[in-house]
Amino acid sequence: NAGVTQTPKFRILKIGQSMTLQCAQDMNHNYMYWYRQDPGMGLKLIYYSVGAGITDKGEVPNGYNVSRSTTEDFPLRLELAAPSQTSVYFCASSYRALGQGAVTYEQYFGPGTRLTVT
């Protein structure tokens, strides 16, 4: 299993450009998430999905869009890049399953995409 994969690893965008950050998982997880990590801060939730065809906003969704057409893929779209979107982006997945009498929600993270907007 490759786990959670993200591409690209690094990207520099000019203000106003658009791009798609790719995320894929091969663990048949139903939940997927996009977080951003700014220096000295914890991760903030951008968007999430509880299954194919179902997405919803997190804490910081402005300037981003997502889609979930398959269980495996959860791309994040930036339409008009702004300097405030300079960050490291992490995709994560989890599976709502029962383990030892309790529901487990371990999230597995990808390696991240470092994005700079200038």
Next chain:
Amino acid sequence: QQQVKQSPQSLIVQKGGISIINCAYENTAFDYFPWYQQFPGKGPALLIAIRPDVSEKKEGRFTISFNKSAKQFSLHIMDSQPGDSATYFCAASMDTGRRALTFGSGTRLQVQP
């Protein structure tokens, strides 16, 4: 009410010492408290997690202590090793539809040889 506050921001410990990182939360609906470890250039990875029905959980050199009445939990790393040098995040989650994690701001741990 969604915040998780983490301290200290950075920590330097000698090899063999005990590293202690603290977190506090406000929302009593949180019911899952994981700790994640992150090495430079990598994504966070689950280290250990606890639920509020227990006060302590130990896995090897890593222990979570949980104080439900104080709404605080902490990570203790016993016999700290240079290989433990990383950034540690506490987090919390609740049983809602999205089950997303609310993260603390992170602690950069450096274990000196």
